[in-house]
Amino acid sequence: MVAIGATLSTLIFSPVSRRQISSAAGKFNKRRISARGSVLSSEQSPTVLFGNGSFEKKFDTEILPNAFDNVDLERLSVKDYLECSKDLIKPDGGPPRWFSPLECASRLENSPLLLYLPDIDGVGLGLILHHQRLGRIFDIWCLHIPGMDRTPFTGLVQLVERTVKSENSRSPNRPIYLVGDSLGACLALAVAALNRDIDLILILANPATSFSRSQLQLLVPFLEVMPGQLHVNLPYILSLFAGNPLRMAMASVEKGVPLQQMVGELSETLAALLPSLHVLGDILPIESLLWKLEMLRSASSFANSRLHAVKAQTLILASGRDQLLPSGKEAERLYHALPNCKLRNFSDSSHSLFMEDGIDLVTIIKGASFYRRKRHIDYVSDYVPPTPFEFKQAYESYRWLDIAVSPVMLSTLENGKIVRGLAGIPCKGPVIIVGYHMLLGWELSSIISRMLMERNILVRGIAHPLLFGKAFEGILPDSSANDIYRIMGAVPVSATNFYKLLSTKSHVLLYPGGIREALHRKGEEYKLFWPDQSEFVRMAAKFGAKIVPFGVVGEDDVCEVFIDYDDLMKIPYFKAQIEELNKHAVRLRTDVRGEVANQDIHLPIVYPKLPGRFYYLFGKPIETEGRKLELRDRERAHELYLDVKYEVERCISYLKEKREKDPYRNLLSRLLYQATHGCTSEVPTFEL
Template sequence: MPVAALRPPPVAVGAGRRSARLQARFALRASSLEASAAVTVTVNGSAEAAVERKEKVQEDKDNEGLPVKEEQERGLEVLYDDGFGSVTVKDYFAAAKVLCRDDGGPPRWFSPVECGHPAVDQAPLLLFLPGMDGVGTGLILHHKSLGKVFEVRCLHIPVNDRTPFEGLVQIVENLIKHEHDLSPDRPIYLVGDSFGGSLALAVAARNPQIDLVLILVNPGSYIICKDSIAASIASTGISAKRVSCYSAVSSQFCHGRYVSTGDPLKMAAVSIENNLSPPETLQKLSDSLTSMLPLLSELSDIIPRDTLLWKLKLLKAGAAYANSRLHAVQAEVLLLASGKDNLLPSGEEADRLFKALKNCRVRYFKDNGHTLLLEDGVNLLTVIKGANMYRRGRQRDSVTDYLPPTLSEFRQTFDVDHRLFHLALSPVMMSTLKDGKIVRGLAGVPDKGPVLFVGYHALMGIELSPLYEEFLREKRTVVRGMAHPFLFGKKFESSRQETSRFDTVSMYGGLPVTPINMYRLFQRNQFVLLYPGGVREALHRKGEEYKLFWPDQPEFVRMAARFGVTIIPFGCVGEDDVLELVLDYNDQKNIPGLREWIQSINKEAERVRDSVKGEDGNQDMYLPALLPKVPGRFYYLFGQPIEMKGMGNLVRDRKSANEVYLRIKSQVEEIMSYLKRKREEDPYRSLPQRALYQATWGASAQVPTFEP
């Protein structure tokens, strides 16, 4: 007898053409897992007898016998197509309409076919726990992207099912215990949407020994007003036989007025291209919204009134159950909260859970509604990657757990988020060929690693974004930037933490600067970016533009020699044409309030280079006060490659290694002197000249520069 929680859901009812099409389009792969232990599952309000069954686990032998080198090359390519944006909210409504045709069965798990097989080895398991609708397709916009790196399963709760909250907890618990027994070192992700958030918290509280990662999306654990909601709905005598769960709850929140729980415009904007003109965007948005609105009314006829009342009881029971056990939750938690949630006070709940849970981080989306996972601009995988919460083992490995940026992420970052910034800077990238000739572009940079870029760190790291973009566009290569551990810490995050530049750094290859990380990157033939000047250089003082603060530590040269790395010195100039430093570290140390703030953050931040004396070892953090200028232009030059292959003697010969180190430092200084001199010859250094050129030849035209 199959375990109830693992039965496949009905896909379509009826033999009509429309049903057949929907069945083909929204095909589901049922879980084939069979549990060996005696399992008691509570369904429809009663407990079924424990059933003894044999466990059948098929081993994946596809990787056996592969050479180590070939195995290391398997996985995701840079700028791979993750499929995000190819599915719209209309697909969700169509799938929900099919799946809400009840077959009288209990809750069960299914795997969406579009998730496919993970493209990475030892992919973690991701379980989706649905919201009040119970359909289980709330992740439909993210199935393809998540399926590349997770084994995805979704919980389906039939519309007429009456399994109590404790029974749902047991269904989830049975599966995670079984999966944990099979792979005790593999983490299990629980994505809880709305009501599913309470379910995830309850399961985590009961199973602290299992390695769980919770992704809570506007969790329904906010228990205040639940009694008044249920009483109000019961007493008003709603005339319609069938009402939407979301619209009913929202109407009671607003004392009879209908308010959408999500942002209709953001839901309609899903899959609309970012590079369209304003009139084209408006037309597509209008068409999408017009076609979506009738589906909202259709969905409101799916859930019967008695089911709605049962769901509200579940919501109340789940919130009470989870809140009474928050102290027992040991799992990592990433909470996604919406600022315009018309159903629940998700911002306040984020504040509360951020304090109550031991290991909770928040990403706050101030312009989104309750249905966050169905709205435009929210890619769940991107959020997980930016928060450094994707891992395949008990601890996150910054080297092997890193996932390269996808094509949709690249377009969102550089064609939308950073587009105006890059247009204003109009960066000029140049490189040096082996014969010493300087050319525009990255032709002088090797196509294969290991490669180490060593250079000057501009103010606030302003040079990083154009550098990442150019390497991805021209070389389709991720440059793994070695950065201060402060950028990846959690100590200074808040309960209303929005996605930030720190998330972007992580997404595009940033990782903590440690010798072991550099060693392992070289071992895997990666492209590595190192700033010997570190924080002192990036947060320099007034009048210190283009000054190097490199300590007398040539260790990276010796490590590069060991692996035969190609070292490329580089420099960039232009920060003095873009920003003016108004208050620096020395100024702020003399201002009461700011002085204490600087002391507090540096006391708690991880210290780097404590053994280095003088200003080169001063790695104190502070936030410079800056004023923007009418943008000039940024110039990059990658110097002549220094081949370390065959120089293994440097590993033990510290004197020779130091000579190479000083040579690299000297080349970086010469590069910046060259760029500062040559930029005076650039007729398009100022913004007005560049704007006139692009107005004549088009915004995408490459603006000329000086002759190298």
Template sequence: MATIAFHLLSAVGLRIGENHKRSLGSPSRRLSVSVTAFSSDQWRFPDHEQRSAKSFWDYLDAARDFIRPEHNSPSRWFSPLETKAPCHGSPLLLFLPGIDGNGLGLIRQHQKLGQMFDIWCLHIPPSNRSTFTDLVEMVETTVQSENQRSPGKPIYLVGESLGACIALAVAACNPQIDLVLILSNPATSFGNSSLQHLAPLVKVLPDQLDLAFPSVLSLIPGGPIKRMIAHWVRGLPENETAANIYQDLVTTSSFTSILADTFRRETLLWKLMLLDAAALFANAHLHLVQAQTLILSSGNDQILPSTCEGKRLRKKLPKCEVRSFKDNGHCLFLEDGIDLVSIIKATSFYRRGSHQDYISDYIPPTISEFNKCYGVNRLLEVIMGPVFLSTTEDGKMVRGLGGIPSEGPVLLVGNHMLLASDKISLPGQFVHERNINLRPLVHPMMFTRLKDGLLPDVSVYDTLRMMGSVPISATHLHNLLSAKSHILLFPGGIREALHRKGEEYKLMWPEKAEFVRAAAKFGAKIVPFCGVGEDDFLRVVVDYNDQIKVPIVKEVLKSVTAEGPVVR
């Protein structure tokens, strides 16, 4: 039987398609758009990811074509995918734009999203004068139609600003439909923003603001001006810096021109009225929203108070999580470094059915995603200096993970060291050395909270979820074994990780090791391993038995325990 020893030696471009690819079922006019997608077998190679990435220039080029002069042009859906379809059973994703209305806000995300979703984007021409109710009814009609066509699949509504209000309204009016909401800087905070005071100024100074307002918008942090500043900070050579800044000045000029064409006086007044109506309706119906919701809040949003709004919505919505991006501006999805696919995967918000399947819905991290996750824990590994030793089938001990079977199902069973730092090192090392996606079975508190309190937010575990962690349960163990996965199990759980004085290296496993019976059922190889070293140089000075003797601390511990779900 193979074994593994784990030693710690030290301290702890989108373009308008010439051919219409397909027609989307919608009560309004349709527009066909194509982009180049890449196949699923390219997820592992960073060069493909880089070549497929769109830039802010692609957004500007496409936005020019989407500004139509027709009077009162109707809203319509368009698909940014070419003939290469997403994976089988992919759910529908409807993108609902902000006040710009062009529907191109996800242009930098289309190609990766296209591997996981069937994407439709809503285009609202600048000349369109649909009311908020009209837009909600249009999206609602599409949602109901697609739900009848594929009743077992969730429908994703990704909305930014105004689009977030539309998504909330549709969810409130259709609680019986399985919707997943991903909302970027929702305009539900319009009543607390400076935008609400803009309409009177537009009426008083219409000619001046026709040019001034787009110029102000072009300076929003997160726009072209942000990249200009970044070039100075990076300290590039003078000639390269000058070239980059010149390019950014051209980009800023083009952005301002597009904003000027998009937000003419009449259009701007209408959009502000639309935002006001949207915020009032959405806020009045928040109590009816039962959909699973993810709020993305920008900390440097100069248009809306998005940080405070994310916290407010977190308390109002029953199935809501928030992720904050403190250095980003209002147009989150157009900014460098923002990857919506990675966000969805790390927050465990991707599913193809009514319930999340941690086997079929799991998408392994790409090379760039792995490097980002691995980089977060790299400092800890440098401090800890872990050394991995394994035993091959012929009994030879080798350095590294060469003794681990390549084919699953494989169940690795070991002891938790103090503070469970082992769960951080092992998955990354398996990918780095053997290209094996190790699926750790972890405490459910890394996925959910029964109530808010003193425990850290679940967002701190996003990296572990990205790497494939699964809430521990008999059902999930059974499913992972049936899928021939490599599984990481610590039977001692959190009690073993938080052991007390005198319990160094003590196994706290349940009396009945049911995982053995489950592994035998599927013919899985059980690889026992031990982690040693940490308890040799760390000593527990104050443990649980000491803490509960202090009345205040005892009450705090009870409160913290009640925040997370219980395993056994």
């Protein structure tokens, strides 16, 4: 119910006239604030432009104490929200208005506008834990609805709609993000339905479109007869349903510290939080709560009646333990009702999703491929590299595989010498890393993580377009399963994306065998399924890119295919599933012949083995710089293409032979070595 969170530099905008920001990122300055709450610089006259676009009379200005001078922006919490809300909720008689929560000098060029639409608390501080990261890639405005304001839902729709139209006319090629929290989600849907021609991107957290099926609607008659002495405790009671206090407190506890220190910080945070909850009664006094619940009813009805008109790109965030709304079921309903929609579930989260530990809105947006700065996403120029924390999260999710297979990384120096590690990989791009796609792509995580950890190289993978669409997510138990690859830089396979990556001097991971290689049949391990004609050589020569062939073995030590594509197509149930999935998939290599042309998506059934070991060998880099004219000739380009393919096969053969001499190929021998030498010790391998 209470969408908790916030810090702001206290700069308020009208929806039609925007004040310019000039101070440094993250700095909060003392400003002259009018009695109506709008912020003016010390040099400006106290003329205020309000939400309805009309000029009001002048008010005397006063200096208010800055509540944010001593606040640690990177570790704000629920307590900070409650403390910082005290000034914002003072009655000022003003209508709903916008404010910018911070000023970020390091913001990306042409950053899109993000409008935050709050839950029924109306304070507008619900993204407090996310402001700093959001402020680096977005221009953020937050809607503040005073507690005593009685603007109906349709009035709020008109206010947001005017802002959207005004900003769209100012920057027609820039998308506008509407982040709606519960009630705000209804507001975002309503605005999107009424403005189908404007490029809107909706991010909806626990939409209140399910109000008619929630227990909240039962509160209205109960509140009307509730004894007055109980009113003061109601906001506190509702806050316990709205959010998990422990997960909220954990959001402000420093990560990676010793357990004893973490427990101590958590105890202090909870002890400091509980006495501050009395502010909730000031944010939502009983008369305001009654008004907001009635507004929820009308908002839900208004939004549901116009769902058919919503065409905007939409991302729904659903909490699995929302005790105020049936958010999980509602998210599924909206997912199927909206044509351009993705869904992310957070099974352990409660209603106040944005205030809980482990929730990072920027990472969610990036993982769902929802960040763009123009009308159409550019997977190269719009890409925001992972932060160290995002990389750590990505690595931790696959660390179990790294431990189980203890990968051996070998590379080849310019003089042809094979060494352990990745010293042979060129640091400066453009570089094309071309190789064998092991079963189910199990080699990917180790390549990407080791390149970044050992060589500080971010590898951009060329991936199947299906990983970026809605159809594939619909068949996965966890729709966010492939977000990690998008966060780490994967792009849909296309000549345009390949060209852009090379033009930006990137390291590109390329698999000519594609899905046919990664989803191979029984007995086809380590067999290359490359097209007959070269696909990447002349593009590499155009940019003078180095080509690094590589081979990898080890899948046969981990699992064995039990039921493959040919077997599945003989079973009517699985055949129908495969055909339905591939009916909506982008078809690749429709202009080639042979087995590589069979790019049907399916999931082979495998049985596991006691994990063996993965072995990687990156061959000697092949230069194309200075060979642009030479490699324009198709025959010369094809010769180089065959040379690369031969090098990949040679790497595989080398590894298959050498692993027979590895005394630690077996899992038990590796575990015994680490038990005697330390869990973090690097396990040896065969002699080079």
